[in-house]
Amino acid sequence: MNLRGGWELIKKSYLGWMASRGFFWTLTFGWMVPSLLYLFVWVAVAGQGQIQGSTRDDFIVYYLCLIMLNQFTYPVCNWTVGDSIRMGRLSDWLLRPLPVMFEAIASDIAMKMVCTPFAVTVTVVLAFFLRPAVHFSPQSVLFFLLAFLLAQVLRFLMAYTLALLALWNSRADALLDLNDSLVFLLAGQVAPIALLPGALRALAAVLPYRYMLGFPIELLIGRLSTTEIWQGFAWQCAWVIGVLFLYRFVWKHGLRHYTSVGG
Amino acid sequence: MTEPHILVRSLSKTYHVPERKEGLLAAMESLVHRRYRDVKAVNDVSFCIEQGEMVGFIGPNGAGKTTIMKVLAGLLYPTSGEVRVEGFVPWERKTEYLRSISMIMANKNRLAWENTTLDSFKVLAAIYRMSHAEFRSVLDELIDLLEIEQLLHKLVRNLSLGERMRCELAAAMLHRPRVLFLDEPTLGLDVSMQLRLRHFLAEYNRRVGATMILTSHYMADVTTLCSRVILIDQGKLLYDGDLTGLAERMAPFKLIRLSVDDSQGQSMREIEGAVLSAKYQVTIIDRADRRLTLRVEKARAAAILTHVLGELPVVDISVEDPPIEAVIDQVYREGVWL
Numbered sequence: 001m002n003l004r005g006g007w008e009l010i011k012k013s014y015l016g017w018m019a020s021r022g023f024f025w026t027l028t029f030g031w032m033v034p035s036l037l038y039l040f041v042w043v044a045v046a047g048q049g050q051i052q053g054s055t056r057d058d059f060i061v062y063y064l065c066l067i068m069l070n071q072f073t074y075p076v077c078n079w080t081v082g083d084s085i086r087m088g089r090l091s092d093w094l095l096r097p098l099p100v101m102f103e104a105i106a107s108d109i110a111m112k113m114v115c116t117p118f119a120v121t122v123t124v125v126l127a128f129f130l131r132p133a134v135h136f137s138p139q140s141v142l143f144f145l146l147a148f149l150l151a152q153v154l155r156f157l158m159a160y161t162l163a164l165l166a167l168w169n170s171r172a173d174a175l176l177d178l179n180d181s182l183v184f185l186l187a188g189q190v191a192p193i194a195l196l197p198g199a200l201r202a203l204a205a206v207l208p209y210r211y212m213l214g215f216p217i218e219l220l221i222g223r224l225s226t227t228e229i230w231q232g233f234a235w236q237c238a239w240v241i242g243v244l245f246l247y248r249f250v251w252k253h254g255l256r257h258y259t260s261v262g263g
Numbered sequence: 264m265t266e267p268h269i270l271v272r273s274l275s276k277t278y279h280v281p282e283r284k285e286g287l288l289a290a291m292e293s294l295v296h297r298r299y300r301d302v303k304a305v306n307d308v309s310f311c312i313e314q315g316e317m318v319g320f321i322g323p324n325g326a327g328k329t330t331i332m333k334v335l336a337g338l339l340y341p342t343s344g345e346v347r348v349e350g351f352v353p354w355e356r357k358t359e360y361l362r363s364i365s366m367i368m369a370n371k372n373r374l375a376w377e378n379t380t381l382d383s384f385k386v387l388a389a390i391y392r393m394s395h396a397e398f399r400s401v402l403d404e405l406i407d408l409l410e411i412e413q414l415l416h417k418l419v420r421n422l423s424l425g426e427r428m429r430c431e432l433a434a435a436m437l438h439r440p441r442v443l444f445l446d447e448p449t450l451g452l453d454v455s456m457q458l459r460l461r462h463f464l465a466e467y468n469r470r471v472g473a474t475m476i477l478t479s480h481y482m483a484d485v486t487t488l489c490s491r492v493i494l495i496d497q498g499k500l501l502y503d504g505d506l507t508g509l510a511e512r513m514a515p516f517k518l519i520r521l522s523v524d525d526s527q528g529q530s531m532r533e534i535e536g537a538v539l540s541a542k543y544q545v546t547i548i549d550r551a552d553r554r555l556t557l558r559v560e561k562a563r564a565a566a567i568l569t570h571v572l573g574e575l576p577v578v579d580i581s582v583e584d585p586p587i588e589a590v591i592d593q594v595y596r597e598g599v600w601l
Contacts, residue, residue, distance in 0.1 A: 008385060091368075092372075092373050094337070
């Protein structure tokens with residue numbers, strides 16, 4: 001594996017993104033706004049009482065973690081890969097002795113390097129003013145880190161695979177928008193999964209979206225039983241493997257189609 | 264017997280393209296019932312190219328040149344046929360193969376727009392696993408050949424077209440490819456820049472012994488760089504050989520340039536009438552002042568020359584083969600009649 005090549009791609013993308021950092025910080029803030037809105041809604045609803053066992057502080061911790069996690073796991077390949085296929089830049093990637101996915105991974109990492117300082121600053125400022133009581137056990141942190149890693153892989157692979165559908169019809173934007181909407185609804189952004197209505201909660205438990213955002217945070221704040229933890233990890237791993245197979249299928253056949261119609 | 268550096272045998276490529284009639288109704292109909300048409304871009308093409316050869320692909324727009332080049336570079340799957348470059352099947356895109364080739368396509372950037380030229384080169388050096396010493400040595404050579412020292416620390420987006428093309432060429436050559444596919448490398452460049460790039464390509468070929476395939480609508484690119492040309496039209500290979508042979512086969516005519524004495528008071532109309540009264544077919548392709556350029560059948564040139572000398576007060580006359588540019592131009596405009 002050419003790690004040096006991958007690292008240079010990250011540096012290249014980072015320098016490129018940094019040249020437009022104002023744009024990307026605005027974009028980052030845009031990603032935060034829905035979570036911020038729901039943070040204030042749930043804090044207002046909870047008041048000094050509880051909603052299904054969750055207090056004002058629980059909602060603040062949940063949404064501040066969600067803002068950070070959403071930032072860390074948001075896949076920029078949502079737009080970079082589809083655009084590259086449509087604009088014909090994929091041909092250039094195909095001519096290089098490096099897996100094409102490296103370019104998308106490098107863009108993703110570079111974007112996180114550009115946006116993270118901004119996201120951390122906003123979150124710290126919010127935490128300073130809202131002052132929630134926070135307590136994470138070492139075991140919760142450990143589980144969170146593992147689930148975060150898997151969430152990152154799952155969210156990236158899902159977006160990358162959907163973006164690759166542009167190999168057939170050159171426009172995968174609508175599908176990516178739909179995917180983002182489902183993440184918004186079923187990953188725990190509108191409300192923590194436990195507060196969703198029965199049918200929606202059941203659906204969220206089996207679809208991949210909860211395992212991209214909500215599940216790692218639920219682990220961190222220590223609200224899950226041992227059985228729920230292992231069930232959650234089982235679903236998360238199953239989705240990572242499933243989407244990996246889907247990616248391999250889409251890439252193999254998509255590339256064949258792309259290289260049959262003119263590149 | 265060793266295999267040629269590039270082997271193409273019975274290559275065909277058919278595109279399956281959607282089509283519809285004009286208008287809103289047809290557009291709506293195509294939503295439920297899409298029609299397709301098969302376009303045969305390459306039709307049973309075979310050729311071999313040896314190591315170090317510089318070959319020009321020529322032919323009108325849509326002839327199939329770029330399609331063949333994309334198949335050779337591994338960007339397209341062929342419909343049928345056998346292709347091997349350096350012993351590799353291109354569309355398998357093996358890492359070793361990709362490290363040995365490079366392709367330059369007009370108006371396509373491999374340099375990162377927001378980075379400096381040198382940063383972009385360093386990314387490529389890492390991708391092609393070049394050591395620092397190797398990178399420095401090749402870069403110094405390219406700086407020397409392409410005169411890009413002043414451009415290394417400029418942002419790519421701030422380069423002029425000519426500067427960017429020189430840097431794109433350097434980027435394409437950085438890993439010292441043994442096979443180069445050049446699709447319109449001088450498109451949009453001014454004459455001086457075209458000359459420099461041609462010089463660079465010839466020098467690179469001499470130093471590295473790289474095999475090069477070139478398409479260009481500037482015939483000077485082909486005539487300067489390529490001793491061999493492959494003529495393609497409507498997906499078929501029509502000629503494979505040297506330029507002189509092509510001119511012989513495609514242009515069975517000569518050009519007669521003559522100047523007429525104006526002291527005898529003949530009008531240009533009368534002069535042209537006298538020229539055209541020859542019993543053989545003569546085409547006047549240029550007229551200026553009291554000079555005419557005639558296109559005549561090669562076999563009849565001597566007879567027409569005698570006729571013209573007998574009928575007109577000629578003060579100067581010359582008989583020439585048509586320039587290759589004119590031959591190719593004729594082929595592109597009037598079709599191929601080999």
